[in-house]
Amino acid sequence: MPDSPSDERADDAYGAPYDLAVIGAGCAGLTGAVTASELGLSVALLDTSGQVGGQFYRTPAPALGAVRPEALHHDWSAFADLRRRLEASAVVHLAGHHVWTVARGSEGDTEWVVHAVTGVDGCGERPVRVRARTVLLATGASERQLPFPGWTLPGVVGAGGAQAMLKSGLVLPGRRVVVAGSGPLLLAVASSLAAAGARVPAVVEASGYLGYARRPGALAANPHKLAEALVHGAALLRHGVRLRTRSAVTRVHGTARVEAVTVSRVDRDWRPVQGTGRRIACDALAVGHGLVPQTELATSLGCATRRTPDGTYALELDGLQETSVPGLWAAGETGGIGGAQLARTEGAIAGTAAAARVLGQPALTRSRRVRELRRRRDRMRAFADTMAAAHVPGPGWVQWLNDATDVCRCEEVTAGAIREAVADYGARDARTVKLLTRAGMGWCQGRMCGAAVACLAAGPGAASVPPSPERRPLAVPVPLGVLGALDPDEADGPVS
Structure with missing residues (x-):
């Protein structure tokens, strides 16, 4: 075709x-x-x-x-x-x-x-x-991304992005890849990478899997989902991949690119547990916290x-x-x-x-x-x-961030700048933070940082949620020349 x-x-x-x-x-x-x-x-x-x-x-x-x-x-x-x-x-x-x-x-x-x-x-x-x-x-x-120190280093990719690289480009993000974040996508990504030849030292899941047991009826009505999980689990066992639940990557180490990550235990609110950090050597990190x-x-x-x-x-x-x-x-x-x-x-x-x-x-x-x-x-x-309920991000993840951590990658706005906007200038929502710091004004229009900015703006104890949907006239970035070429009276056909 x-x-x-x-x-x-x-x-x-x-x-x-x-x-x-x-x-x-x-x-x-x-x-x-x-x-x-x-x-x-x-x-x-x-x-x-x-x-x-x-x-x-x-x-x-x-x-x-x-x-x-x-x-x-x-x-x-x-x-x-x-x-x-x-x-x-x-x-x-x-x-x-x-x-x-x-x-x-x-x-x-x-x-x-x-x-x-x-x-x-x-x-x-x-x-x-x-x-x-x-x-x-x-x-x-x-993909929903939650920032942490070092997440902008080369070698850090989205979990779905790693899978896309493999499926469409037949390439791996690295030879030794840690898969981290939360959600069932992690198991699929890890098993795919391992089957393609990558060494996956660990799958790091911030939530647990006991949340599924709270609704046994939904599980019983969807046996194919259990079968999928068993297939991925068997693949991870076959390739010697370790699954670490209630844990998160809280820092990435490296200079020119990823060299290692720190994995810490987290409590039920995703707050890092002091003294539990362990360093894992790797040359890539595939990370995502749901969609x-x-x-x-x-x-x-x-x-x-x-x-x-x-x-x-x-x-x-x-x-x-x-x-x-x-x-x-x-x-x-x-x-x-x-x-x-x-x-x-x-x-x-x-x-x-x-x-x-x-x-x-x-x-x-x-x-x-x-x-x-x-x-x-x-x-x-x-x-x-x-x-979704089993993998909802806990509010404690903001403790992963130090003030120097970039939150908005496009505009290079740090967590410290956002916290300053909240504490010193009275910002209480993502829109006000954007006006004060430019967080979310870059090319991605907040798709990478929106959830993090909204959570930081809401203050301590807030859940990790994106800002409420806004009615925007343009859904995606579009060249200004395209808008200038539009003829409002033209009813059909290509605009010239």
Whole structure:
């Protein structure tokens, strides 16, 4: 399948409105797009990447000559089936399209206008518009990072980033890699790295796993999740990887790059226990403390959100995956972190619901298949909530930071500067801290530091949560020239 079918179709991809525009070609978006297309809708599938699969099903570039890319993935057969269905469908796959906002059409127009910049990650800088009667948001999630001394050294990467390097680039972040943070992703990352030849001296989990036992019903209803954990656990045992729970990396050592980490025991609030620090030699650290739903596009349109058990914000959705804004659906991690299988299930429900709305056939959503999908979704969502509650960051993690620790990497704002803004200038929220220190004003727009800044601004004892979702007119950074090129009276087609 071509990486960018829109290149073959030239500008007719931006002409007549589609029945459905799907933003994000990961598990949820891909499933939603093919489901709606098979039910008779015209569908545009937009994604910033050149390939479908999202973050979960990353695949190496053909030039790398990977013989068995499926060996790096779990449940590859499901993805292979989705790709087959996509190839057989009439879905227009607009690869390399960086969506920066979604808006209603002109006054009285019920259509949506999706604004994007062509080129992977928007580097093409050619603004285009895609019109659609309905929209499905499947924008996924980003990693939550909590800073600590030395986390900006070369060799420190996100846990998901390490997995992405392996899946798409066939490279390891180092030869001796400590995996740390919190959440089930750590086990998958560690087993993948070890299988690929890395030495993994330890997996360092700040929480424990006893929290899962508090909701035995959710565990019993999702035996496949237990099976996945057993597979990863067996892999770690086979490679001699030590699992250290109730522990955290509290410092990274090195000059030009990572040379070692200090691992300390932490209490239930994630406060380091004095005298428990142990140094582990390594040349890389893969660290992450869970995932944060990417809701910027939705909140810019006024979609309601909800607090999740691990303190993040996800979209509030009805039983058919529709947001609080009519005609706008969401699936996958935008509604709460739950994994690939849940994302595919939600994508199928959303695609069917959008088709029912456009075609005027509400009976589609009452079919036996949709009822079963909803039951499956509810079972997996219950487990996802259990998982989130088991790995919620404790407020004591701020004690990992000394005043010299960089919190905002883009603007080089330290923990000391943020504490000064709170203690001396009366800042009580992330927005005020940003205005006083520039924390969160850099290229990532707070995606790396937002949770940490919000927690420091809230003061001692506050949980580690991101700031409440803000309604931003631009969901992602976009060149000023793109905005200047927009013609407000132009209804469709590429903007020139």
